[in-house]
Amino acid sequence: MSKRPSSTTDLVVAAAELLGRQWTTRLTAELTDHGPVPLGLVAGTFSDLTHDQYTYGLRALRDRGLVAYGKDSGRDCYVLTTAGEGLGDVHDALSRWARKHHFPAEEGDFVTRVEAGLRLLRDRDLLTVLATAGPDRAVGVDAEAERSLTENGFMYVMRDGEPALTAAGQDLRGPLTALTSWARAHAGLLQRRTDTRPGLRTTIPGPSRTPAARRSA
Structure with a gap:
């Protein structure tokens, strides 16, 4: 980026x-x-x-x-x-988002959904889009990030050629807000790890693209 x-x-x-x-x-x-x-x-x-x-x-x-x-x-x-x-709110937000969008798959347990969501929120390209895009449009995204996010179901290209967030992409702002709030509240706990253990870039796995019955909680 x-x-x-x-x-x-x-x-x-x-x-x-x-x-x-x-x-x-x-x-x-x-x-x-x-x-x-x-x-x-x-x-x-x-x-x-x-x-x-x-x-x-x-x-x-x-x-x-x-x-x-x-x-x-x-x-x-x-x-x-x-x-x-403070992790309860973060976990609940991630689990609700993953269950709604069948991520990483239609079937899965609470721990699998939460951990898959946390892997997503380690990706700086995705974080930048979620932080800077409008309610649905994603402007100023470079070609590589746009391709990755589109292929994995978080963005699509509108008729006018502008990229926009899918429902899964827009809804991911909820878990991001919860995680950001927790991170800010415990910045002192995280800061020493920011210096010695930088976040890793990941390949973003996307949500299911085909309709499927919602899994019960």
């Missing part, structure tokens, strides 16, 4: 990269839904994961500032930090 990435874009990319790491959605969503998990009940709570998986995942989330040790009814527990608690 010809535009220089803004500091907000850097934060959003850093947030999407951080939150999209292995086990992050699975573990934080469980704590969001069910509250603190006593240390002695971790294995039963995450019974679909191996000991190494949930042990590594929880340790990593503590290092990232999303999970901490705490107390609940006098018991030692894993609890969400303020940053971790």
